[in-house]
Amino acid sequence: MAQASIGDSEFDRETAVTPGAPGVYDTQLFPGWTVMNIVNGGYLLAVMGRALGDALPHSDPFAVSAHYLTPSVPGPAVVRTEAVRTGRTLSTGQASLFQTGEDGSEVERIRFLASYGDLDALPDDIRTAAKPPEMPPLERCVSTSEGPLPDGDFTIIDRLSMWLDPATVGWAVGEPSGRGEMRAWFGLADGREPDPLSLLFTVDALPPTSFDLGLRGWTPTVELTAHIRCRPAPGPLRVAITTRNLAGGFLEEDAEVWDSADRLVAQSRQLARAPRA
Structure with missing residues (x-):
């Protein structure tokens, strides 16, 4: 199987966000990432992570915490971001994803708080007791x-x-x-x-x-x-x-x-x- 390059894959196309007003991004949640017709939570993290990484001066997610408020469904959505703090090595921001409900009102689906940095700038020392899982080939x-x-x-x-x-x-x-x-x-x-x-x-x-x-x-x-x-x-x-x-x-x-x-x-x-x- 030929490998898709980052930026030209289905994942990249279907987690894409389009900037509008400052800090606001339009997106489309695709039906191919659903479980029982509900959009998968990890896919939502990637969509919001992409938007917030574009809004902050650092682009690599370090720590994210998301609260899932209402089930997300395939269709258009909007992500609103806000920079909470920007520093030399870490930037923190928050984002919320909204969709239009059945009655035409805006419904918040997920709220996201995250710190971003530069993974390539981290030191290479490792001190850990963690081991990879034992699995068959x-x-x-x-x-x-x-x-x-x-x-x-x-x-x-x-x-x-x-x-x-x-x-x-x-x-x-x-x-x-x-x-x-x-x-x-x-x-x-x-x-x-x-x-x-x-x-x-x-x-x-x-x-x-x-x-x-x-x-x-x-x-x-x-x-x-x-x-x-x-x-x-x-x-x-x-x-x-x-x-x-x-x-x-x-x-x-x-x-x-x-x-x-x-x-x-x-x-x-x-x-x-x-x-x-």
């Missing part, structure tokens, strides 16, 4: 292009090249492990290489860990915080997501994203509503 994993597919309309699957760890796909044959784990080799279907913006999408792109807990259906994100740690090397990513606690109808998902050079390039935690059993 890609060729021994299960491609979502051949199955398993979740129940319902998961149009987003066609945008992805994803090979799931066989130890985390028991849910597909009615045998979830109950451990709340999901692991996969991950990339975009058109071969676009990963970058900081696409990592914002990656942290929320795998099937939800609720499947491995024996729960099927939509798992809507309430809040998601992501940290981008370094610019990823070319090649497939390894993504590991875990849930340790489902209580009161909510669960957390902790994600780690590792690049082909065995570096931890992104981390996230989100709070989501659990599907109804």
